[in-house]
Amino acid sequence: MVQTELSSRCQLIKPSPTLAMTAKAREMQAEGINVLSFAAGEPDFNTPEPIIEAAKKALDDGFTKYAPSRGLPLLVESIQRKTSGENGFDCEKNQIVVSCGAKHSIFNSLQVLLNEGDEVLLFAPFWMTYADQVVLAGGKPVIIPTTAETGYCPHPDQIRAAITPRTRAMICNTPSNPTGGAWDINLIKEVAEIAIRNNITIISDEIYEKLTYNHVHVSFSSLGKEVAERTITILGVSKTYSMTGWRIGFSISTPAIATAMANYQDQVTSNATTFAQVGAAAALDSDPALVSGMLQAFTERRELGLNLIRHIPGLSVTDPKGAFYFFINVANHLNGKLTTDIELANHLLEKAHIATIPGSVFHGPGHLRLSYATNPKTITEGLARLQTALADLT
Numbered sequence: 001m002v003q004t005e006l007s008s009r010c011q012l013i014k015p016s017p018t019l020a021m022t023a024k025a026r027e028m029q030a031e032g033i034n035v036l037s038f039a040a041g042e043p044d045f046n047t048p049e050p051i052i053e054a055a056k057k058a059l060d061d062g063f064t065k066y067a068p069s070r071g072l073p074l075l076v077e078s079i080q081r082k083t084s085g086e087n088g089f090d091c092e093k094n095q096i097v098v099s100c101g102a103k104h105s106i107f108n109s110l111q112v113l114l115n116e117g118d119e120v121l122l123f124a125p126f127w128m129t130y131a132d133q134v135v136l137a138g139g140k141p142v143i144i145p146t147t148a149e150t151g152y153c154p155h156p157d158q159i160r161a162a163i164t165p166r167t168r169a170m171i172c173n174t175p176s177n178p179t180g181g182a183w184d185i186n187l188i189k190e191v192a193e194i195a196i197r198n199n200i201t202i203i204s205d206e207i208y209e210k211l212t213y214n215h216v217h218v219s220f221s222s223l224g225k226e227v228a229e230r231t232i233t234i235l236g237v238s239k240t241y242s243m244t245g246w247r248i249g250f251s252i253s254t255p256a257i258a259t260a261m262a263n264y265q266d267q268v269t270s271n272a273t274t275f276a277q278v279g280a281a282a283a284l285d286s287d288p289a290l291v292s293g294m295l296q297a298f299t300e301r302r303e304l305g306l307n308l309i310r311h312i313p314g315l316s317v318t319d320p321k322g323a324f325y326f327f328i329n330v331a332n333h334l335n336g337k338l339t340t341d342i343e344l345a346n347h348l349l350e351k352a353h354i355a356t357i358p359g360s361v362f363h364g365p366g367h368l369r370l371s372y373a374t375n376p377k378t379i380t381e382g383l384a385r386l387q388t389a390l391a392d393l394t
């Protein structure tokens with residue numbers, strides 16, 4: 001077999017441990033093993049029927065051709081209505097770029113912002129894609145740690161101390177994957193102030209904006225023109241409307257940044273799938289009851305899971321304020337036979353047949369991330385298995 005030399009750029013990327021864990025769990029399930037999975041970062045609901053119907057109709061209506069790289073006009077208009085009605089800020093059409101998922105919107109943002117060696121502030125624990133995408137854009141991730149004590153929110157002084165002349169951007173993710181932490185308006189205002197003073201771009205990943213529990217989500221760009229001009233707001237339909245496979249996300253930034261992103265995307269994917277964009281527009285314009293029904297289910301699962309986790313000796317967890325993850329501190333169980341969260345996650349998969357994601361993946365060692373976007377039966381049975389497996393370890 002010919003050995004093809006791969007680019008040094010592609011060797012910067014490590015395979016995703018989340019995908020590896022999910023794949024291993026699927027393999028075991030295919031072998032007939034009853035694996036209960038808490039690994040996936042996606043809702044278990046089907047995409048709501050009205051959205052599916054809109055996309056089917058779009059196919060019949062001929063939405064099967066190339067569309068403008070920035071997005072179909074009808075979706076762009078839905079996004080304008082959405083940001084004014086729900087996020088508290090208006091935007092022009094030339095500020096919007098529709099991409100193949102929020103992940104792609106973040107990728108485009110970093111590609112158009114960074115030069116070699118530019119620094120990007122990340123708040124750990126963070127969604128691991130951020131660091132890889134920063135590196136792929138030639139940048140350097142600068143990691144600011146946060147802890148359960150502050151609900152995984154940074155202190156503004158930590159940010160001030162991390163800024164150097166090379167700091168170009170910071171990625172803020174509220175509500176957060178993996179911790180469920182969410183920033184209140186005071187913190188958002190202070191961080192925005194720091195960004196303005198230091199001329200730093202805020203990449204505000206608000207993909208979980210609507211999945212909150214007793215928390216009011218605030219968009220950075222709603223704080224006024226000065227903040228909005230320094231913010232790239234990342235939004236999408238994947239999590240809110242259970243549309244992960246549709247691959248539609250979007251960004252709102254300045255006209256200059258948006259144009260650079262659209263030009264960049266034009267040479268990579270062109271437009272995001274045309275008929276999927278019609279489905280996304282139907283989602284954004286849909287009856288709010290669609291989302292509130294799913295949010296109600298997440299709220300109940302969250303309560304169920306929190307009660308069960310609190311009864312397992314040696315574990316602690318902060319109440320998630322948003323998204324659909326428990327970020328569980330398992331450090332008390334890592335001082336015997338197993339010493340790392342990675343070993344523990346593998347042990348739990350092999351011996352207890354439960355799939356979890358080790359916190360190290362997110363720069364949060366000593367933790368496990370369990371998604372509660374799964375049915376209540378899996379939550380009850382899976383957490384019982386976790387309790388037994390941890391008891392057997394001690």
Ligand SMILES: Cc1ncc(COP(=O)(O)O)c(C=O)c1O
Nearest residue numbers: 041101102103127177236238249
């Ligand atoms: C914090 C965060 N941002 C963005 C995404 C990606 O969203 P999309 O599926 O729209 O690319 C995810 C998905 O897991 C996420 O957790």
